[in-house]
Amino acid sequence: MKFRKTAASAAVVLTLALSATACGGKEGPAGDKPGGDTDTKALPEYKVAKDVKVDSPVLKKAQKRGKLIIGAKSDQPYLGFQDPSSKKYEGFDIEVAKMVAADLGFDPEKDVQFKTIDSSVRETAISKGQVDLMVGTYTINDERKKQVSFAGPYYMAGQDLLVRKDEKSIKGPDSIKGKKVCSVTGSTPLQNLKDNKSKFGAEPVEFGKYTDCVKQLLDGQVDAMTTDDAILKGYAAERPTKLKVVGETFSEEPYGIGLKKDDKELQSAVLDAVEAHQKDGSYKKAYDATLGRSGSKFEEPPALER
Ligand code: GLU
Numbered sequence: 130m131k132f133r134k135t136a137a138s139a140a141v142v143l144t145l146a147l148s149a150t151a152c153g154g155k156e157g158p159a160g161d162k163p164g165g166d167t168d169t170k171a172l173p174e175y176k177v178a179k180d181v182k183v184d185s186p187v188l189k190k191a192q193k194r195g196k197l198i199i200g201a202k203s204d205q206p207y208l209g210f211q212d213p214s215s216k217k218y219e220g221f222d223i224e225v226a227k228m229v230a231a232d233l234g235f236d237p238e239k240d241v242q243f244k245t246i247d248s249s250v251r252e253t254a255i256s257k258g259q260v261d262l263m264v265g266t267y268t269i270n271d272e273r274k275k276q277v278s279f280a281g282p283y284y285m286a287g288q289d290l291l292v293r294k295d296e297k298s299i300k301g302p303d304s305i306k307g308k309k310v311c312s313v314t315g316s317t318p319l320q321n322l323k324d325n326k327s328k329f330g331a332e333p334v335e336f337g338k339y340t341d342c343v344k345q346l347l348d349g350q351v352d353a354m355t356t357d358d359a360i361l362k363g364y365a366a367e368r369p370t371k372l373k374v375v376g377e378t379f380s381e382e383p384y385g386i387g388l389k390k391d392d393k394e395l396q397s398a399v400l401d402a403v404e405a406h407q408k409d410g411s412y413k414k415a416y417d418a419t420l421g422r423s424g425s426k427f428e429e430p431p432a433l434e435r
Contacts, residue, residue: 166366190258197261199261200246200264223243226386246260251277256390270317278396282383283412288356296353302377308331309351310354313337339354353375359423366422
């Protein structure tokens with residue numbers, strides 16, 4: 130996402146920054162980055178495979194329609210973010226989706242349709258065929274495997290906490306007793322807070338989108354927000370003067386690409402694609418141009434499950 134500075138927009142930014150400071154700060158001041166910061170020039174190009182044959186009903190249907198429909202997140206800077214003006218999606222998960230699409234024979238720039246799917250409706254969207262694949266900070270777990278299958282893990286995240294920059298009392302999961310902690314419906318971090326209420330002692334506050342939690346946090350309605358470190362680092366990088374990540378992960382969140390349950394052929398084709406791009410360096414290149422810019426250093430990805 131590029132933010133071009135003209136004299137006029139600089140003046141608007143300045144005015145917004147001043148009024149934001151005056152009323153307690155709802156938006157980032159001038160200098161904060163809105164919505165991620167992809168290095169578009171450094172993104173890899175993905176060669177589109179020809180004559181792809183995979184014995185998968187979902188893929189055959191997509192080939193017939195000439196479009197691969199991929200579920201994505203739209204409010205996670207550096208991971209899955211939709212630019213409000215261009216409507217284009219960007220971020221690391223979007224790149225993973227594009228590399229897989231290319232290997233399945235779909236041109237990522239022309240033949241892929243991204244659809245915003247929030248955390249609580251991912252399983253439904255996949256099983257009802259509203260999306261062919263889901264690439265959106267999607268933790269692989271046994272509960273979800275009852276409804277969908279996964280190709281992965283392609284990335285390992287962990288639950289963490291995001292707080293206001295001036296927060297002193299919250300230092301990790303041991304210091305959220307009695308605190309209001311925001312997270313998203315249908316997410317594993319929210320479930321963890323609820324399942325272990327006696328251990329954490331936090332008061333969960335639930336919304337449908339992560340950006341709702343960010344707003345609550347900036348407005349002082351909640352004390353912290355919890356989800357994967359990769360997501361939280363994006364919000365902190367967006368508003369470095371207002372927010373910070375506590376930095377102590379307390380769960381494992383292995384990300385997988387969601388697909389229709391028991392579609393073994395599609396699962397194995399997606400795994401082949403991820404593996405090929407991890408080997409040829411384009412996975413790392415994509416990471417460095419997206420998520421790597423928010424403060425999550427590149428680490429060797431976990432072993433794929435076959
Ligand atoms: N990775 C976690 C999950 O799949 C949290 C992020 C999200 O809500 O997408 O539930």
